[in-house]
Amino acid sequence: MSNRKIIDVISGAHIAPPPIWVMRQAGRYLPEYRELRKSAKSFLDFCYTPDMAVEATLQPIRRYNFDAAILFSDILVMPDALGRDVHFVTGEGPRMTPLGEGDVDALTPNNVLSHLSPVFEAVKRLRSDLPDETALFGFCGAPWTVATYMIAGRGTSDQAPSRLFMYQKPDELAKLLDIIADASAEYLIGQLDAGADAVKIFDSWSGVLDEFAFEANCVQPVKRIVEKVRSARLNAKIIAFPKGAGHFYRGYKEKTGVDMVALDWSVPLEFAAELQKEGPVQGNLDPQRVVAGQAAIKEGVDRIMDVLGNGPLVFNLGHGITPDATPENMDFLVRYVRGEI
Numbered sequence: 001m002s003n004r005k006i007i008d009v010i011s012g013a014h015i016a017p018p019p020i021w022v023m024r025q026a027g028r029y030l031p032e033y034r035e036l037r038k039s040a041k042s043f044l045d046f047c048y049t050p051d052m053a054v055e056a057t058l059q060p061i062r063r064y065n066f067d068a069a070i071l072f073s074d075i076l077v078m079p080d081a082l083g084r085d086v087h088f089v090t091g092e093g094p095r096m097t098p099l100g101e102g103d104v105d106a107l108t109p110n111n112v113l114s115h116l117s118p119v120f121e122a123v124k125r126l127r128s129d130l131p132d133e134t135a136l137f138g139f140c141g142a143p144w145t146v147a148t149y150m151i152a153g154r155g156t157s158d159q160a161p162s163r164l165f166m167y168q169k170p171d172e173l174a175k176l177l178d179i180i181a182d183a184s185a186e187y188l189i190g191q192l193d194a195g196a197d198a199v200k201i202f203d204s205w206s207g208v209l210d211e212f213a214f215e216a217n218c219v220q221p222v223k224r225i226v227e228k229v230r231s232a233r234l235n236a237k238i239i240a241f242p243k244g245a246g247h248f249y250r251g252y253k254e255k256t257g258v259d260m261v262a263l264d265w266s267v268p269l270e271f272a273a274e275l276q277k278e279g280p281v282q283g284n285l286d287p288q289r290v291v292a293g294q295a296a297i298k299e300g301v302d303r304i305m306d307v308l309g310n311g312p313l314v315f316n317l318g319h320g321i322t323p324d325a326t327p328e329n330m331d332f333l334v335r336y337v338r339g340e341i
Helices: 005-010 031-037 043-048 050-064 077-081 109-115 117-129 143-152 160-168 170-194 211-232 252-256 269-278 287-292 294-308 327-337
Strands: 068-070 087-089 093-095 135-141 198-203 238-242 260-262 281-285 313-317
Touching: 005 313, 031 050, 043 050, 043 077, 043 087, 043 117, 050 068, 050 117, 050 327, 077 109, 077 143, 077 170, 109 117, 109 170, 117 135, 117 170, 135 143, 135 170, 143 160, 143 170, 143 198, 143 211, 160 170, 160 211, 170 198, 170 211, 198 211, 211 238, 211 252, 238 252, 252 260, 252 269, 269 281, 269 294, 281 287, 281 294, 287 294, 287 327, 294 313, 294 327
Parallel strands: 068 135, 135 198, 198 238, 238 260, 260 281, 281 313
Antiparallel strands: 087 093
16 A cells, blocks of 8 residues: 555545545635736646746645645646647637638647647646645547547537537647647557546546547547556556546546546436446546535535445546635535535
8 A cells, every 4th residue: 555545446446435636626716826826927837937827726624634736737738839820818718810721731740849838847846746645647638539629619508519520630639639649649658658647538528529539539649648648657547537528438447547537527426336346447526516515515425435435436526616615615525525514
């Protein structure tokens, strides 16, 4: 057993109470984060300034002593590093010019590591600043999810532009996914080398695909990343989150080679228990329970623990905490999961 129990769970151990961290745990629900954000010229500037990224990452650790810290950054630093014109519009989210003819061939994967060097600096400093028992997670976006933003130039509710691109330009999409996968593997290796204990691959838009497209565009690119990372760092701990995958969660761990699968809140707990037989799982409290208050939190936690608490589990939300959650409710969640109240 290591001194970072969340890493032991990722390796298959059962620990009670389970370790806990929360997706988007550094974010707009924290007043200190909102204050820090005011000092950044832009959101990307925030991500690329090690002082700010380190501070944002540490804020929730100081408040809640989570079992893991996750690097403060964004999945869209990857298309930015590949040469696309990424920017964020306040209240609306990310924007970039949609991919046009010849744009895939014009991407700049050779510049990725140098462009993202401030991220590696932040990871290095975080590992030094964090308590020894607190694990540090790095991350990237999965190729399909990153590609959807590059194709459409923004997020859309059903990713129709990307699905149309997939059917009309399958070879172009395959080339794009390979470029993103290879660059992302190098990015994750860089984070591991800088001090990350584990890395996570976020596939936020995997749930919009049929079974054949899911296999080709979600499973295979993530498998490509895992194989490339493991060929360089054999013992790397890798988590994946194919949000909305539904039935396609079954067998995902084995097909991709990841160590642990994160579950969204729509996954039925009995199905989650079947997935837990394949390996450790993370999740999957509905984030709105943290907005609703203590009674909703207790009910949700109890249900998850009753079904998943006797196996390898990292307690988390089924997606990121929302800006309208309160720090007080988060504090209650953490203490309730740990059996302190």
